[in-house]
Amino acid sequence: MTSEESLGPVPLRKDRTTVLGYPRGDLLTVLIGMPILGLLLGIALPPLARWLGDLPVLPWRDGIALVGSLDRPWHTAIAVGLGLVVGLLIAGTDYDETLKVTLTDQELVADLHERKRSIERARVSAVFLDGKELVVLDESSREFTRGVHKTAARALARALRSHGYPWQEADPHAALFHRWIPGAPGLPAEAHAVLVARKAALKNKAADDVRDLAETMQGLGYVVRDEGKDQYWRPLAVGTDERGGAARD
Structure with a gap:
């Protein structure tokens, strides 16, 4: 991950490169928020499980009772650690599943699942959002790339058009x-x-x-x-x- 990817659309005037990556706000929310959520769950789950264990009708009672029995300090430390690990894994997966795009006036480079592919600007026939997914079509209308993208539609349109790419409001x-x-x-x-x-x-x-x-x-x-x-x-x-x-x- 480069610093440019975390900033969303970042025009670099010298070489006319724009990186459309993971917006900084979303990145901070995922990388900081998810581990904190995991931390809070690690702390809150045992007392919550003990409270649920008092209910007369309860599915998965044995499993909930086991979670509720984790009341010692080292139990809590393990639960907190597991919560942090789960939060970080979720954050990393979300980042990996997000399409990153690098633009120049000559080519578009798509980075998804650690695989980079490039296409000449002249070969791109359309770029648009399909729900949460960014789609790039080549000259034969094949999908060159499709993937979940975090940058707002208005910022995407501005960045793509500034490099001469045919942004469309919908699938043509x-x-x-x-x-x-x-x-x-x-x-x-x-x-x-x-x-x-x-x-x-x-x-x-x-x-x-x-x-x-x-x-x-x-x-x-x-x-x-x-x-x-x-x-x-x-x-x-x-x-x-x-x-x-x-x-x-």
């Missing part, structure tokens, strides 16, 4: 999406098979498989997105381009 291809119905006409059998596998991955919360299968769909010429428990698909708007973004270490 939204009207092309169809709700996926297994076996329905419009998709080849291979695409249906991928979406069946992806539905199972979504149910099992296998995030890596969900992303990989979305990439597989794009290789077949289709973009897929989710709304609730449903999958939606659309054909690529301009042919099929397999180049994607250039991977960088």
Whole structure:
């Protein structure tokens, strides 16, 4: 994590670089607030469990009784330590799951799950927010990247437009999406098979498989997105381009 990433949109005038990372306020809330919450839970859970243990009807009574029995100082210290560790793990996971974007007038670099990919500005056809996720489309309307992003929409739009990227207020291809119905006409059998596998991955919360299968769909010429428990698909708007973004270490 660089200091620039924690600041949100930070134009660096000398080399015209803007880093769209984790806004400082959100970063401080997560990195400080979550451990403090874990600390408070570590202190509060044993007395709360003892109070709950007096209720006549109580599920998981044995487990709650065990938590309530942790009343010695070293028990409390362990509970507080565990709370801090859990808080830090949650904070780290939230940071890792957030898409970071670096902009220049020549290229856009996306950093997600410690993998960096770059795309030339001339190849970007649209950038927009889909709910909490930032989406970048290439010239064939493939999703070059998609990920949860913390910067406010207004700041995103200002930063992207300042570097000449085509910011959109909504998905310009939204009207092309169809709700996926297994076996329905419009998709080849291979695409249906991928979406069946992806539905199972979504149910099992296998995030890596969900992303990989979305990439597989794009290789077949289709973009897929989710709304609730449903999958939606659309054909690529301009042919099929397999180049994607250039991977960088």
